[in-house]
Amino acid sequence: MANKKYDYLIVGAGLFGSVFAHEMTKRNKKCLVIDKRNHLGGNVYCEEQEGINVHKYGAHIFHTNDKRIWDYVNQFAEFNNYINSPLSLSKGKLYNLPFNMNTFYQLWGTKTPEEARDIINKQIAKYGTKSPKNLEEQALSLAGKDIYETFIKEYTEKQWGKKAKELPAFIIKRLPVRFTFNNNYFNDKYQGIPIGGYNVIINGLLKGIDTKTNIDFFEDREQLELLADTVVYTGKMDEFFDYKYGQLEYRSLRFENELLGIDNFQGNAVVNYNDASYDFTRIIEHKHFEFGTQDKTIITREYPEAWDRSKEAYYPINNDENQKLFKKYKAESQTLKNVILGGRLAEYRYYDMHQIIASSLAKVEEISSNSNE
Structure with a gap:
């Protein structure tokens, strides 16, 4: 194993994989990060259009009560004082x-x-x-x-x-009902959007680390696994095992972006559309995340969709049937050597951004403490 080029092959350049790569690189480990998309950053990726950072895979608002995680992300970007008030x-x-x-x-x-x-x-x-x-x-x-x-x-x-x-x-485990005049959606102490978008954080995390995009792990799995001692996999758990026990279920989303020749469409970053007469659930106006003053604006209509393997998996359907299936995959994953599974898809759970970062840091600390024993 000593002649392998990398210590870690990290499949997926989202927050879990990027934090893991950053931390292991600091510990003098050699990492390669690959992603099947044509960009790094996973679902927090922002695409700049007309000077506006467009949240390509849905609105991402950073919020946490954990000062350690807040300080961690502030290493890489300065955050503005955006408050989510949909x-x-x-x-x-x-x-x-x-x-x-x-x-x-x-x-x-x-x-x-x-x-x-x-x-x-x-x-x-x-x-x-x-x-x-x-x-x-x-x-x-x-x-x-x-x-x-x-x-x-x-x-x-x-x-x-x-x-x-x-x-x-x-x-619906609970519904937040407040008897104060407070429109702040989150209760967390720390909240904001990174100035310049989330790419600033991802670029900071992956600075100096080998990365490759447009690489599908499953198309060349055997050769890719030969590159590193350990595989860190952040994709769908059932796909990793070739769906041998069956397919886990998700809900997907479709995003329709529109560039408008006006400077302000709805006056707020997020407006929900409750009525069944609208096929979409909300409209995002991206410039308001960073208090933009551009002459134009970009809006995104968000349409929930049934999921199949050709679509992005966003929300796990955590009913009893899917949880039973996931436990089978989880049990098998724990028998594997030199494989680490982590993140939203590999753990089949909904994660906020600060939770993914905390999960990745915890995994790094676990590995580091075990190697020091």
Whole structure:
């Protein structure tokens, strides 16, 4: 093994792979990072158009309570003070999100927390149930009928491609209901967008490291594996094992970008479109992430789609059947030597960006401590 060119072949140039490569390079390990796309950065990749950083694979807003992770990303980029305050369009009317006193005033005309809380509690008592069996029952039990029908039902059905009564209750573990006039979507202490886009962070992480794009690991797997002592794989777990136990399920997304000859389309970075009459779930106006003053603007309509192997996998469908299947793959992966699986797809779970970074750092620390024993 000593004659291999690299210590690590890292399959996937997203956040998990890029952080892993950066940290192992600091520890004098030789890394090669490959990606089947024509760019580095995975889903956080930004494409500059008309001086605007377009979030190519959906909106990415960095937020965390973990100072260690916040300090880590700030090594590579300066963050602005963007606060995520989305709007929601329902039946022709705009509402503030997350559900807060502004939302309740727009919905009912209530002016005090007591008035709003009273309406919600009465609706929960009338429409809720102690043992919700599906998403609709869960939402009614958490927030009442008006909030469910105005903001949740049609949006969620578009997102998952199923009726709310057919979706499991666990999809909505809780609903953030605030009795303050606070439109900040996240509760985290640290939040912002890297000035210049996420590519600044990825380029910083991968500086001086060998990278190759347009490389499909599965098309030349045997030869690629010969290049390194260890493979770090961040793609789909079932694909790594050639779907031997069956195929895991996902939801996909389709993005339609439009360049407009105006300087401001919707006045906000994120506007949700709840109604079933719209096929898309939201419109992103990218310039507002970085407070852009360009003469033009770029918007993206986001369409949820059924997933197949020809499409990008975005959201794991973590129902009982898929979790059982994933556990089979996970058990087999733990028997492999010289293979590390990590990240959103390999772990079949939804990760925020700070969680992926933390997961990659933890894996590096685990390997380093074991090698020092």
